[in-house]
Amino acid sequence: MTTQLEHCEILPPPAEVTHELTLPLTFFDVPWLCFHPIQRLLFYEFPYSKAYFLETIVPNLKDSLSLTLKHYIPLASNILYPASNEKPFLRHVVGDSLSLTIAESNEDFDSLIANYARDADQFYPFVPQLPPPKEEPEYKTFPVFCVQVTFFPSHGVCIGFTNHHAIGDASSIVGFIKAWASISKFRGDSQLIDAKSLPLFDRYVIKDPRGVGDLYWDQLKNLSLQFPPSHLPINKVRATYILHQADIKKLKDSVLARKPDLVQPSSFVVTIAYVWTCLVKSGPASGEEVDADELEYFGFAVDCRARLNPPVPASYFGNCLGALIVKIKHKELMANEGFFIAAEAIAEIIRMKVNKDEMVKVAENLLGDFHEVIGKRILSVAGSPKFDLYDADYGWGRPKKLEAVSIDGDGSMSLCKSRDSEGSLEIGLSLPKKKMDAFAAIFASGLGILSKEVFYSD
Known part of the structure; x- marks a missing residue:
């Protein structure tokens, strides 16, 4: 109580x-x-x-x-x-x-x-x-x-x-x-x-x-813009998963082995691609029925401050975000090459859009991007490894845990630096228990047999 x-x-x-x-x-x-x-x-x-x-x-x-x-x-x-x-x-x-x-x-x-x-x-x-x-x-x-x-x-x-x-x-x-x-x-x-x-x-x-x-x-202006307090119960569980530095290196190496022409994928790219495909693959075990040709969306925010022309100072207080959206058919993420398809698509949109020539267009289309994904199957990201709240010491030590509670209601995963492991990332999810159990099994087994085809089988 x-x-x-x-x-x-x-x-x-x-x-x-x-x-x-x-x-x-x-x-x-x-x-x-x-x-x-x-x-x-x-x-x-x-x-x-x-x-x-x-x-x-x-x-x-x-x-x-x-x-x-x-x-x-x-x-x-x-x-x-x-x-x-x-x-x-x-x-x-x-x-x-x-x-x-x-x-x-x-x-x-x-x-x-x-x-x-x-x-x-x-x-x-x-x-x-x-x-x-x-x-x-x-x-x-x-x-x-x-x-x-x-x-x-x-x-x-x-x-x-x-x-x-x-x-x-x-x-x-x-x-x-x-x-x-x-x-x-x-x-x-x-x-x-x-x-x-x-x-x-x-x-x-x-x-x-x-x-x-x-x-x-x-x-x-004609929409209702007042949000009520969160209502309980939400019938979900929260869990945190750690991708250690060694795991991230394995994911990068596996992408480059399959996609040698791809520019060196970042930790962000392979982490998101891995979590996204694990979530999609956990659907059948949790009772989800999705048409093979239905689009799966991944959306993420990009800080525009340093990417506008002229750039906005890093200390600017307010919003300064653009959004990038990746769309892939459900059957492609479920297939043998799903993880690699996702990694390539995410890396490519970053390569094409995250630059000073494109970011104004990206930023000016933010509301259109919001409208596009309403009612769709979308995974988005809350937080960033760039913003390390585990450094926030009020005088009694560093935090033991960060929880992004608002992911309960918007289909997001949280992402931040790991508290205790340099170069590792911490992923937070909020899912119905049956889907969380399925995700946990696929996430763990995929890392255990990363180089084997069985992880990428239907």
Whole structure:
């Protein structure tokens, strides 16, 4: 059972915010208005008493969170939807705050940080819920960010984050989480300032000469953009799989042996191709019936910051993503060469599209890509090995486990660096139990007999 101990509102330091801040939503932000909130959990070992947690840790977390908001004002803001149906925008006024919940749980901490399959429903008590929107005479206001800190007596702490995707992409949100961790650990923001890692909010670095943002809003403004809290039960289990560096090398070598003309495949390419084909092949064992000619989709986001012309600074806070989509017939992924077909297709679209000449076109088609995959069989990716949340140390050590809870509802897999193994990758899945069992068997056996044809047989 999980019990709320306290709920409070955290404001930036009063002296730092003396006037209203408004930021327009760019064409990178607008498509995410209709996307569900993003939910992340970081679990930390913390073998200390409740008194120490409440008297020492909680005050420091509150103070450091307030100081972090000094540099990340948009996270203590609201997205405003004008009653006139004009394009929404972000606004912070004096007194706006971020919702923080402090809770206590007696759930099995060791089970929660394990890799084996666990009931996905048991993670939701640690996920903060965005406050409901408010109706004002001229606007409807949507909060964009909230935090929950849950204490497990003598075992651990979980910090949960929920954000509206329109406020920022993974690069932005991870930047905030690491900044808060640094300020909490070092009791101040001097290291953050010295490292010149403060976020940039200037929307003028995003060029939109064709007015794509307004075109996007014209397509979205009549949709319902309010998402209810997650409903339980979801009837899924969550599990984590590790692809060790040696496994990744075997996958790369096997691709190059079959596709010698392919440019050296990356760890990302072979990991995604392997997970994708394992998931497709696990379908029959879990009772799925799919037409042989039905398309399977794989979609993934690409950070456009360094790939636009002119480039956008790496510290830019907001969304700056394009999407790439690979389409392959179901029967091809089920066939002997499925893994190699997937790897080649993913590598090829990256080669063709991830460059400065193509990324603007990719970015400007984001909403069209969303529309294309609605109702389709799609696997997408949440997270990236580029954003290492296992570095987020609040003063009591590195996290023991990262869980991307929002993959429960959108058909994604999570992907990040492995916590304990250099060069390895950590994959998170949320599936019905029968499919998870089938996937686990195929994933393990495929790695065990990587060089044999039996893995690639129908």
